[in-house]
Amino acid sequence: MIKFNQVYKRYPGGYEALKNLSFEIAEGEMVFLTGHSGAGKSTLLKLIAAIERPNSGSVVVKGQNTKSLKSGALPYLRRNLGLVFQDHKLLFDRNAFDNVMLPLQICGFDHRESAKRVRAALDKVGLLKREKANPIALSGGEQQRLCIARAIVNRPTILLADEPTGNLDAEYSGEIMHIFKSFHQVGVTLLISTHDEAVLRQFPARALALKHGELQT
Amino acid sequence: MKNSAIQHLRVIRFTLQRLRNTPIASLLNILVIGIALSLPIGGYVLLKNVQGLAEQMAGTPQISAFLAMGTGPDEIARISKQLKDHAAVDHIEFVPRDLALKQLQLSTGLADVVGGLSQNPLPDAFIIYPIALDAQKLELLRDDLKSWPKFEHVQLDSAWAHKLEALLKFARLAVLILAAMLSFALVAITFNTIRLQILTQRDEIEVSKLIGATNGFIRRPFLYFGLIQGMLGGAAAWLIIASSLFLLNYSLAGLVQLYASSFTLKHLSLGDSLTLLGFSSYLGWLGAWLSVSQHLWQIEPK
Ligand SMILES: Nc1ncnc2c1ncn2[C@@H]1O[C@H](COP(=O)(O)OP(=O)(O)O)[C@@H](O)[C@H]1O
Ligand SMILES: [Mg+2]
Secondary structure, three states, X not given: OEEEEEXXXXXXXXXXXXXXXXXXXXOOOEEEEEOOOOOOHHHHHHHHOOOOOOOEEEEEEOOEEOOOOOOOOHHHHHOOEEEEOOOOOOOOOOOHHHHHHHHHHHHOOOHHHHHHHHHHHHHHOOOHHHOOOOHHHOOHHHHHHHHHHHHHOOOOOEEEEXXXXXXXXXXXXXXXXXXXXXXXXXXXXXXXXOOOHHXXXXXXXXXXXXXXXXXXX | OHHHHHHHHHHHHHHHHHHHHOHHHHXXXXXXXXXXXXXXXXXXXXXXHHXXXXXXXXXXXXXXXXXXXXXXXXXXXXXXXXXXXXXXXXXXXXXXXXXXXXXXXXXXXXXXHHHOOOOOOOOOEEEEXXXXXXXXXXXXXXXXXXXXXXXEEEEEOOHHHHHHHHHHHHHHHHHHHHHHHHHHHHHHHHHHHHHHHHHHOHHHXXXXXXXXXXXXXXXXXXXXXXXXXXXXXXXXXXXXXXHHHHHHHHHHHHHHHHOOOOXXXXXXXXXHHHHHHHHHHHHHHHHHHHHHHHHXXXXXXX
16 A cells, blocks of 8 residues: 655755665554654655655555655645644634535545535544534544544545644543544544554554654664 | 535635725725836826827828829729729719819808919819728828829828827827836735735645645635735725716816817727726736735745
8 A cells, every 4th residue: 555665855954854764664554653752753654645755765655656746646645634733734724614625625535425424524533513614613632633634534445644642631542543443343444643642552452663754664 | 516606706706805894994905006006007098088088189191192284084994093093092082173262262261362374373183082091001102102103292191190199109108108007016015915915824725735635725714805805995996986087077067169160089899898897807907816826835834
């Protein structure tokens, strides 16, 4: 599903964020991505979503090399991905419902069918009662869950989550991890970055450990 | 197919909503576009009216060709046939010198003077009605007739119309230059409006790209906005011209009554009005397209 082969990523300015990464994630797998702050976790996830491109080596997602991807094909690759951002990236000019609606509008879904799906996604993350609320009025944990609802509403085959339990207390992070677990059970491929030891202890799964941009074995 | 039509309708509804959300700014933009367009279009309308008036007054152009004195009836018959066979001539009228004298007596009130003449001083003449009515072909025909040996004098009766035509041509060019310049202004106004919109919607554009929006999807609302704003600007220009004409006609009414004529300034025809709307919509779309092409690629998600 996801395959890295000798990937190097250097940012403008010369900093090498990732060095010689090679690994593979199979369809339906749930994998953790661990490492200290600045280890390169976000960079690795951005390479999968083709937000960044590798300087050398190849990143192949669903059989497509992100480097040789035509710009016209990029949106269609991204529609297979559910992205949970570290900074949420919610839109504050519309309510929770419309935030979750956005991916379906982009794909051109029928309005009534979309509304059903949006409510199902909001229900899944426990925000159905807050659908009219502006994201700015939501707590940190609720914003995180809203971001998850937006990532899953389009029923992606791959879910990438960047520190989804980042600044949350234990109760919230447990809730969110249970939501992810349920996606894993229906066959979604998951890659979740975290530096939360408690989460790793509670949900045993394969882990990729990064240290200064290199994969630990 | 049906699905994409629904999407387009949704974008149009969304665009109208956006215009309504900032009523003052939208209204000012539309007015500025309307005023800019109303200058050249108003000039065009006035020209059209003057041209119509000129044609009305000039009537059908004709050429008078006077024969040399003492041309015999055989010769006149031959010339008459030659004229009728001429490719540029529609029909002719022969005015014998006796008839010309009588007409002169009747029409000018010089009956006494003319009656006192011992001899008819007028020549026989042909009045020639050409097929083509434009000035250049008329002159060509006149010059041709001048070279015929039996014609002593050939006169084109619509020389002043020709001068007016030249003047109108100049005025049309001026209107065209004005139109080109102000079209550019319209494009620039839209370009800037869309640039500001893109800046304020940076977040939405970035997120949309991240979750799989195509460039076309992101462009569409901006293009529709430019198109609709341009169209409304065109409609505003139409209304500005309509009210100006109403005022002009009102004050013209007193003037025209003196001459017992029923001359009123006419607005754009239906076809011209639709062309105006189409053109202003296109310019709005073009401004938006340029702006989007210039600014959208700068917003890449990080
Ligand atoms: N856009 C960027 N330009 C330059 N350096 C960057 C950029 N993004 C990240 N980095 C650097 O790359 C390294 C890895 O960053 P990141 O992938 O965000 O780490 P993590 O998510 O594990 O904290 C950091 O040292 C960071 O400063
Ligand atoms: Mg990070």
